[in-house]
Amino acid sequence: xxxxxxxxxxxxxxxxxxxxxxxxxxxxxxxxxxxxxxxxxxxxxxxxxxxxxxxxxxxxxxxxxxxxxxxxxxxxxxxxxxxxxxxxxxxxxxxxxxxxxxxxxxxxxxxxxxxxxxxxxxxxxxxxxxxxxxxxxxxxxxxxxxxxxxxxxxxxxxxxxxxxxxxxxxxxxxxxxxxxxxxxxxxxxxxxxxxxxxxxxxxxxxxxxxxxxxxxxxxxxxxxxxxxxxxxxxxxxxxxxxxxxxxxxxxxxxxxxxxxxxxxxxxxxxxxxxxxxxxxxxxxxxxxxxxxxxxxxxxxxxxxxxxxxxxxxxxxxxxxxxxxxxxxxxxx
Amino acid sequence: xxxxxxxxxxxxxxxxxxxxxxxxxxxxxxxxxxxxxxxxxxxxxxxxxxxxxxxxxxxxxxxxxxxxxxxxxxxxxxxxxxxxxxxxxxxxxxxxxxxxxxxxxxxxxxxxxxxxxxxxxxxxxxxxxxxxxxxxxxxxxxxxxxxxxxxxxxxxxxxxxxxxxxxxxxxxxxxxxxxxxxxxxxxxxxxx
Numbered sequence: 175x176x177x178x179x180x181x182x183x184x185x186x187x188x189x190x191x192x193x194x195x196x197x198x199x200x201x202x203x204x205x206x207x208x209x210x211x212x213x214x215x216x217x218x219x220x221x222x223x224x225x226x227x228x229x230x231x232x233x234x235x236x237x238x239x240x241x242x243x244x245x246x247x248x249x250x251x252x253x254x255x256x257x258x259x260x261x262x263x264x265x266x267x268x269x270x271x272x273x274x275x276x277x278x279x280x281x282x283x284x285x286x287x288x289x290x291x292x293x294x295x296x297x298x299x300x301x302x303x304x305x306x307x308x309x310x311x312x313x314x315x316x317x318x319x320x321x322x323x324x325x326x327x328x329x330x331x332x333x334x335x336x337x338x339x340x341x342x343x344x345x346x347x348x349x350x351x352x353x354x355x356x357x358x359x360x361x362x363x364x365x366x367x368x369x370x371x372x373x374x375x376x377x378x379x380x381x382x383x384x385x386x387x388x389x390x391x392x393x394x395x396x397x398x399x400x401x402x403x404x405x406x407x408x409x410x411x412x413x414x415x416x417x418x419x420x421x422x423x424x425x426x427x428x429x430x431x432x433x434x435x436x437x438x439x440x441x442x443x444x445x446x447x448x449x450x451x452x453x454x455x456x457x458x459x460x461x462x463x464x465x466x467x468x469x470x471x472x473x474x475x476x477x478x479x480x481x482x483x484x485x486x487x488x489x490x491x492x493x494x495x496x497x498x499x500x501x502x503x504x505x506x
Numbered sequence: 507x508x509x510x511x512x513x514x515x516x517x518x519x520x521x522x523x524x525x526x527x528x529x530x531x532x533x534x535x536x537x538x539x540x541x542x543x544x545x546x547x548x549x550x551x552x553x554x555x556x557x558x559x560x561x562x563x564x565x566x567x568x569x570x571x572x573x574x575x576x577x578x579x580x581x582x583x584x585x586x587x588x589x590x591x592x593x594x595x596x597x598x599x600x601x602x603x604x605x606x607x608x609x610x611x612x613x614x615x616x617x618x619x620x621x622x623x624x625x626x627x628x629x630x631x632x633x634x635x636x637x638x639x640x641x642x643x644x645x646x647x648x649x650x651x652x653x654x655x656x657x658x659x660x661x662x663x664x665x666x667x668x669x670x671x672x673x674x675x676x677x678x679x680x681x682x683x684x685x686x687x688x689x690x691x692x693x694x695x696x697x698x
């Protein structure tokens with residue numbers, strides 16, 4: 175984890191250098207020597223206490239210099255997975271590293287290789303009392319340890335020289351952190367969903383209230399519109415009757431005026447659809463039809479059957495019936 | 507049987523896979539459908555509210571129409587028959603036709619109502635068949651007055667028949683006028 179301010183402790187055999195680093199810049203540094211692991215604990219505490227830096231420098235990173243931290247390139251290891259490599263090296267640590275009566279803490283990582291080359295692992299180890307002393311010193315100084323790493327290692331994953339128990343504790347803590355973050359994210363989503371749901375519920379309530387308030391006005395408006403529609407229908411119907419009331423009488427007058435002088439009507443029937451029937455007597459029935467066609471007083475005049483010859487006062491006349499109106503219509 | 511760590515892990519992974527599948531293929535689609543339906547319903551309600559508000563926001567045009575219609579409805583009174591039932595309207599129309607015939611030396615032979623259920627708003631249509639008898643002047647005057655009087659009477663069928671003077675023993679020609687007339691009356695809501 176990148177920290178803008180931290181302690182960088184470099185520990186060698188018999189010496190220690192403490193640096194206070196702020197945003198990549200060393201703001202304070204001091205060196206000291208120590209004789210034993212017990213003294214190393216005190217030296218770390220003293221250096222941190224003497225430093226004239228703000229109390230915001232809380233985290234510490236430790237690098238162990240050679241030969242305090244032993245380093246080996248191992249080429250005859252079985253091709254195990256990277257996660258199993260550290261267990262393999264730890265299990266055979268005495269085979270790969272010098273051991274002077276103390277337990278060793280080790281870590282290892284495969285180095286990048288080209289095709290055809292043998293696999294080589296970089297392994298580091300340090301005596302456990304040194305690591306314990308560093309841990310104790312840092313805790314005593316009130317700092318939080320980020321990691322203990324071998325100095326000068328690059329080109330591979332970061333190697334850690336923390337005790338096995340500490341690493342396991344950190345892994346557990348990391349898993350716990352991950353779970354907490356997952357739970358937090360799920361809770362956050364649930365909260366967001368809840369907020370959106372509540373917001374929608376409130377808006378729906380608001381809309382329902384507003385609609386409820388509008389219902390009487392809408393009902394009144396609809397009633398008014400229905401009343402207006404009824405009134406409109408009433409006025410329209412009477413107006414339509416007013417416009418058409420004289421039509422039949424006008425057609426009757428026009429038909430009567432259009433007859434030739436030599437014709438006399440005995441009956442006339444007019445219907446609203448323009449059809450009708452006209453009966454009478456004339457010198458020549460076809461002359462009547464021709465006259466009616468010419469004046470266009472009625473539409474489509476045509477003789478209904480043949481004219482019946484008749485003698486009136488010694489003169490020949492024809493009795494006729496004329497149908498008129500739409501050609502498809504049938505006069506009653 | 508004692509479960510090893512590997513067995514426990516396999517059981518946990520399997521359970522997690524089942525739970526994940528249920529979440530992904532059941533709960534999540536159901537939730538998405540519910541959320542979408544809820545959003546659509548909310549949108550529909552919003553539109554309903556907007557339409558209702560818009561509907562209520564145009565009373566001015568409605569008021570103008572109402573004023574015009576009010577004048578039209580007021581002017582309807584003299585143009586329709588009095589009476590709120592078919593019988594009352596029929597009685598008024600019969601009286602009017604009798605008066606008209608008498609005034610023009612004619613007579614009413616028959617007035618008969620036809621069944622008619624046509625409505626226009628609160629107005630009901632009355633359709634009658636009427637038969638008059640009179641001379642040419644009387645019939646012409648009746649027709650003229652029927653189509654120009656204050657009450658709107660609309661002839662929809664007109665039959666004029668001349669009778670033979672020799673048959674009636676009258677010195678002048680007698681005409682029969684058969685009319686089908688349509689008029690309107692205002693029905694009271696409870697007495698249709």
